[in-house]
Amino acid sequence: MQYNKPIPKPSPLTQPFWDGAKEGKLMLPKCADCERVHWYPRHICPFCHSMDIEWIEGSGEGRIYNYAIQNRAFGGWAEEAPFVTAYIDLDEGDRMVTVLRGVDASDPTSIKIGSRVKVEFEQASDEIHIPFFRVMEESA
């Protein structure tokens, strides 16, 4: 089935991330000077303002910082509502936003802040694979 939800358009700044996503890797920008990972990708390190940024392959794992239910949505997402949006604190540091897979949106309190999650990618187009996160079994 055709992917019918919004698809990001890469820019030179973010291209390494999308290249990695195609191969199932969660690439993360890391400052070569202060060695901190930041998210989203930037031209300059938001922590120490070095412009020497490199890309590392992340573990793809982290914990749920926060979540909520989207009971209504637009476009392709409307068909999936209700679904669970979440903010993920990555093991490497900083935070991503995502939609959680493998959770029950009709039972919001069954989802636990702090649960371990792992990234998975969904192909949206030839060039774009979008990262989503799934709650890991062992954290249940």
Add this chain to the structure above:
Amino acid sequence: MSLSGAAAIVGAAEAVEIGYPEEPITSLQLHIEAIKAVSDQTGIPISDIEGVFSTGWSSELAEHLGIHPKYIDTTSVGGCSFEMHVHHALLAVYAGVIDVALVSHGQNGWSARRIGGGGRRGGDPTAPATQMSMSYGFSGAPSNYSHAMVSHNHKFGTTPEDFAHVAVVTREWATLNPRAVMHSKETHEFGGPITLDDVNNSRIISWPLTLLHCCLVTDHGGAVLIAKPEIAKSLKTTPVWIAGAAENMSHSNMLEMDDFTATSAYTSGKAAYEMAGLGADDMELALLYDSFTLTAAITAEMLGLAPRGEGYKLWKEGHAAPGGRLPINTNGGGLSFNHSGMYGMHLLIEAYRQLSGTAEDGVNGIAGKQTNARTCVVNGTGGSLSTTGTLVLLAD
């Protein structure tokens, strides 16, 4: 002369028809009606306006008015922009660049559904923060603010029901304001008083937020004039002094918000109090941006009006209600009065009316929402709990 009190708000007015007008209105018309009204109210001719402050419209507005301002500010960082405009106008007057400033707002949040407009500009789709958040089905403010409710509940053991008190009390204020959309069954089929059950049982929008935790979407236009003391004291209107003004931000995209239960109102509030030489305990009235129940409650915590985690108690215990020790959102708020999308101007108008003793103007002298407050803290919150502007205002 010190910066604190270097200028006053000398008048505040609204567009003729606000709320859900029968015939669609453009944002421009909402602006112009309010500007004309505040000029008439104060006796300041439009031709005397030297600075124009609005969210992205300032050059079009000035052109439409046929004036050539020497200070042009288009700060547009969400609904708090108007509190920031007042801050900027105070600085410009203090610096001697201008003597009279116009802050203007017009937004057809409701009519835009039929004729376009609405005043929101889309982000750059290639911006990295947009790329990394656009794929996840968020659909406007409620879908972000629900996350903040979850965090507050998790961190402080609060419940959505605790925050429902904000909606109930704010509606109580709306029943005292005939211009409020939700004033009564005469103004709206769902108007008039509401109960906690009404809030809890209303339609789910983005769990845990139900419909009545969320603000209205209406048309609104408003304008205030700000002037230096010599002018402020010479007018037929009563000045309201800008004793403190500050702004701050913690993020733009919620992805960058460290703690979903804390906003930069803590910082902007602290700076505004400091400029005014006053503290939270000195405030007799608070006008707090209530895009959602939790926005107002969290802001109360940030401004020191309540302990951390306990902002909702101001409403739950009745302090914020009519007759309470700290009236909050006396116009009926974004929840029940009006919310055009960027609510900050509505706050300014109500603050001016309360502190100038004219909170009943235009409503046929119906008693009720006028308080005796002589001090007021005003806080606008923009974006996704992103940006804040705080003012400390004093009665003459």
